[in-house]
Amino acid sequence: MAVQLTLLVGPVVPIPAPIDLTQALSSVSVSQSESGTTCQLTFNSSKVLMGLDWGMVNHPLLLQFNRVIVVVTVNFMPRVLFDGFITNRELNVGSDSAKVTVTCEDVKVKMDLVEVPMTYPMFLDFLEVLAILAKYAVLGVVPMVIPPLTDDIDLKQNKQQIKTDLSRLKELAGYAGYVFYVLPGPLPGLSVAYWGPRHRLYLPQPRLSANLGPATNVESMTASHNAQAPQITWGTELVYKVPVPYTSVPFSGMPPFSFEPLLLSVFSPLGLAPEAFPAVLPILPIKVKHLEKAGKDILESLGYAQGKSNLATEKTVKLSGSLNAARYGFTLGAPGVVGVRGMGFGYDGFYYVESVQHSISHDHGSVDYTQSFSLSREGMYTTTPIV
Secondary structure: OOEEEEEEEEOOOOEEOOHHHHHHEEEEEEEEEOOEEEEEEEEEEOEEOOOOEEHHHHOHHHOOOOEEEEEEEEOOEEEEEEEEEEEEEEEEEOOOOEEEEEEEEEHHHHHHOOOOOEEEOOOOHHHHHHHHHHOOHHHOEEEEEOOOOOOOOOOOOOEEEOOOHHHHHHHHHHHHOOEEEEEEOOOOOOEEEEEEOOOOOOOOEEEEEOOOHHHOOOOEEEEEEOOOOOEEEEEEEEEOOEEEEEEOOOOOOOOOOEOHHHHHHHHHHHHHOHHHHHHHHHHOOOEEEEOOOOOOOHHHHHHHHHHHHHHHHOOOEEEEEEEEHHHHOOOOOOOEEEEEEOOOOOOOEEEEEEEEEEEEEEEOOEEEEEEEEEEEEOOOOEOOOOO
16 A cells, blocks of 8 residues: 655745655654644755755755645545644764754744733633634634633733733633644645644544454554552532532543443542541552642532543553554544554553654655554543444
């Protein structure tokens, strides 16, 4: 199954790379995760100007903040792996050759350059997010903003921004318990800026199969189960001057991928009777934490408690491995959802794709494409035995 690599680069509008760049390109590495997408392009370089300089160092298309787009086509399905800007160049000289490595960051780097004081009078948080992202429409940034349920207007003060746009977007996301990230694509020159809750409502990607004979499409896969990760969080809140206890459940995201949090939920009532902890310590299979930060009321405190339990529980089971894209027949992307089979009853099922490392070597027109991945979910024993 053929794999095709397309490189677009340019100062304003990226265009297909000229033949001198494509012939000098030796490898492409792309790292994808919620925290961002980075790319490294490595070029072979030869001496120019009567041996006084290296050619790729001063190539006009490899200057800082030129735009770079990487598209990979597997099984006739193109996918934008990266869309961003050059931020660093590195020269590595050997005895008779040299390599120039160009490091690129996604379009969020443009949101973190300038600190400009801005005022947003009578703006809800999600409207402020839309106003900030509107400035980057010229870069092909398409906003996907989910309004939070608790968003309200503070009539006593105007919202002010005295930091970069990226810092402000992350700050507003933190207030709502949201995440903010930018995904390249779906078309070259476009990116989706997502501001909303962490979710699992992605279309499942083609399943990963291990040790299943001809159906195997991964080179290796390793699973680990951290039994100390799940926790319940409890606390007390004064309601009409009466202390009322509350507790979370060892839950994670929706939809659930594992039965284990449901089994551990039978211990959640312990948070309502903390004095009973010593009696059950010999059989207690889950950590119990006390909430240090209280909310304005018991519902907000319960939200904080559940959030801490979710964060602790969502990476109880981790899978990592590698695959050859030509055999897999698809480009695995992060963040996302993927099914796993061949790992046994405890580890089979759906997982959240945390990160993917794409490694593409380019040699005289032939492309070798491998992917390393990291997956996670909230526990053992899947809720969906068929993927």
